[in-house]
Structures are given as C-alpha cells and as structure tokens.
Amino acid sequence: MDRVTTFGGHRTDAPPARVVPMSDRTFKPIESPDSTTVFPYHDLTPPTLSQIYRMRALMQSHLPRSPLVRSDILSERLDADVYLKREDTLPTGTFKVRGGIALGHDLDERFREQGLIVASTGNLGQGVAYGGREFDVPVVIGVPEGANPSKVAAMERLGARVEQRGTDFDEAREWVESRAVDEGYRLVSPGNDRNLLAGIATAGLEVVEDRSDVDVLVNPIGSGSSATGYCLTVGKLCDADVIGVQSEDASAVYEAWKGGHLKSKESVSTFAEGLATRVPFALTMQVLREDLTDIVLVSDEALRQTIRLLLEEEHILAEGAGVASVAGALQLGDELRGKTVVLPISGRNIDAETLAAVLE
Numbered sequence: 001m002d003r004v005t006t007f008g009g010h011r012t013d014a015p016p017a018r019v020v021p022m023s024d025r026t027f028k029p030i031e032s033p034d035s036t037t038v039f040p041y042h043d044l045t046p047p048t049l050s051q052i053y054r055m056r057a058l059m060q061s062h063l064p065r066s067p068l069v070r071s072d073i074l075s076e077r078l079d080a081d082v083y084l085k086r087e088d089t090l091p092t093g094t095f096k097v098r099g100g101i102a103l104g105h106d107l108d109e110r111f112r113e114q115g116l117i118v119a120s121t122g123n124l125g126q127g128v129a130y131g132g133r134e135f136d137v138p139v140v141i142g143v144p145e146g147a148n149p150s151k152v153a154a155m156e157r158l159g160a161r162v163e164q165r166g167t168d169f170d171e172a173r174e175w176v177e178s179r180a181v182d183e184g185y186r187l188v189s190p191g192n193d194r195n196l197l198a199g200i201a202t203a204g205l206e207v208v209e210d211r212s213d214v215d216v217l218v219n220p221i222g223s224g225s226s227a228t229g230y231c232l233t234v235g236k237l238c239d240a241d242v243i244g245v246q247s248e249d250a251s252a253v254y255e256a257w258k259g260g261h262l263k264s265k266e267s268v269s270t271f272a273e274g275l276a277t278r279v280p281f282a283l284t285m286q287v288l289r290e291d292l293t294d295i296v297l298v299s300d301e302a303l304r305q306t307i308r309l310l311l312e313e314e315h316i317l318a319e320g321a322g323v324a325s326v327a328g329a330l331q332l333g334d335e336l337r338g339k340t341v342v343l344p345i346s347g348r349n350i351d352a353e354t355l356a357a358v359l360e
C-alpha cells in the first residue's frame, strides 16, 4: 500500500506556518488505519441513529428539505416505482452542504480562530464554505490545479480562501493535511469524519419520512460518505438494499470493497469529479462493508448519456457524479422490476464547457 502522507512537508510556495505549541497534541496525527491523515478529534466510529436525528433538527433550521419526486419516465423504463431525491436543489447544489452545516455547528472552540481546512474538487469545499459562513468560521480549501472554475468561484463567493495545490484531489488532500498539522486548522476528512457523516446522513432520514417502503436505494460513491449515510438510515429503517455506483475508470472503493482492503490506486480518471477518489477511507469502508449490498461500475459514456437523458426527458440538469445513481439503476435494469426505488440526484454543478461536450 502506498502511504503518501506528507506530515509537515513544507513547500516553498506555502504560506509561513503559524507557531503552534507542540505540547498541544491536538495537532499531531494519530496512527491512521488508511493512507489519509487522522487526528485525535476524528472519531472513527460510525454515527449513531440518535446522533443523526439530532442533526436532522439542526438541518431543519439551516437548509430547505430536498424533495423526493416520482419519475414517471424512469418508472416506466425500469418497470418500477422510481423516486428522485433532489439533493441538487440544496444551496451549493449538492448534499455535501449537510456535512458543512454539521461541521460548522459542532466546531470545537480550540479551532474557532483557525477554522476548517478541507481538500475538495469543488463540492465538498462549497458545502464546508457554506457551513463556515452560517456559523462564522473561517474556511481554507485546497483544490487541485485546474479545478472546475465555476466551483472555485462559488467557494470564494461563500467567503472561503481557495488554494490550488497538486495535480489531483489526493495531492490537494496531502497539502491540506500538512497544513492542518503545521498550522492547527481543523481538518475535514471526506470519509473519516463522524460529524460530517452524521450531517450527510440526514438526507436518508428525509427519505424515510417521505416513504418508509423503500426496497432499493442506488447511490454514487466517491469517499463513500453519502452511501454510508443511506446505509445507516434507509438501509436500517426500511430494511432496504443500498447499492453503490462508481465509474469504471475510478474504481478504488469498488476494488477495496470487493477485496476487503484499503489500498489506494495510483491514478483514476473520470470527468465526474465527485467520483474521482483514489484512496478508500477506513470509516466509510467499515460501514459499507457491513451494510452495502453491492457496488456497480458504470462507464463515463453511460454517465454522459444519463446527463442527456435527465436533461431531455426530466428537464433536470445534473453533473456526472450527480446522475450516477440513475446510470447505475439503468444498468441494474431487470433487477429493479416491481420495486420501490430511490435514486438521489447528488449534485447539479456541471460547467458549461463540460455540458456542451456532453450534448455534442
């Protein structure tokens, strides 16, 4: 397994490190079960249902509820009762804002001055920036060079400081982790962060409130945070099957899940940046291994076709990762016949250039 963590790895172009009392163990990482950096404040136990219910009350005072809408077109195609959970309608355009609210609200006093730091290809950063703004917490976001410009602009508009570091998500993540060590920011882990997962899991409670008879929920997997949330809510409370979807060109979690390990991949490539993670996280993998029914792989071409399908037939505009649930369901086909199926539309943040290429 390639451990690529660069504790304290200074770069010459990095801002000068703030002096942090080395006696404060908070800023020293602990032994990590995977190849990401973990601090003592990262609780690696899955959120409990009661914690998720408490978060649900918090979300109600900060976010609109996302609608669960029947799709006649997909119901007909799949000969099933199909509902779309419209997470794309939330502020910032994705479910990740739920995690941002949870983190901003629960921030430990020790981190109030420095605030939160997070690596992101765009959507998690926007969610955390939104949560930071709600609770007046500073936010620094490390994005890969050449990150989606409309997502970068959105993060800056929400008041976050955006730094372009590294060539892909995981290099940006390593930069962010070393800043958290050196400068005492509260590191947001996309997969090993119990608070974040509890916030994100509130989407599943909303689904259960709307329909308690869900048979199958199909959901995209990047770091696995949202699939974990659905396993812990819809999976448990409706006894539903939760099925994950990854891109066949970015299958790190799929392989780790099937193989029972936490190995990173050297590189992944998909235009659906929400799915482009090459490092499995210990906490989400623990839940997914226990509770996820299956993972299906879809091609990038299938994701493009599904963006077109949703736009032309449902008049919903979603990004590549945002339609992965629908692409996965179409691939499952007959297996879903006669069932009540929920497909979260996880995000809408597609830029005009990508959309133009998809529609060509």
Ligand SMILES: *Cc1c(COP(=O)(O)O)cnc(C)c1O
Binding pocket: 094, 096, 123, 124, 190, 220, 221, 222, 223, 224, 225, 226, 227, 274, 275, 319, 321, 322, 346, 347, 348
């Ligand atoms: C982050 C993201 C995903 C993947 O979710 P994870 O919780 O990281 O597995 C899917 N779709 C969109 C739009 C995203 O932003």
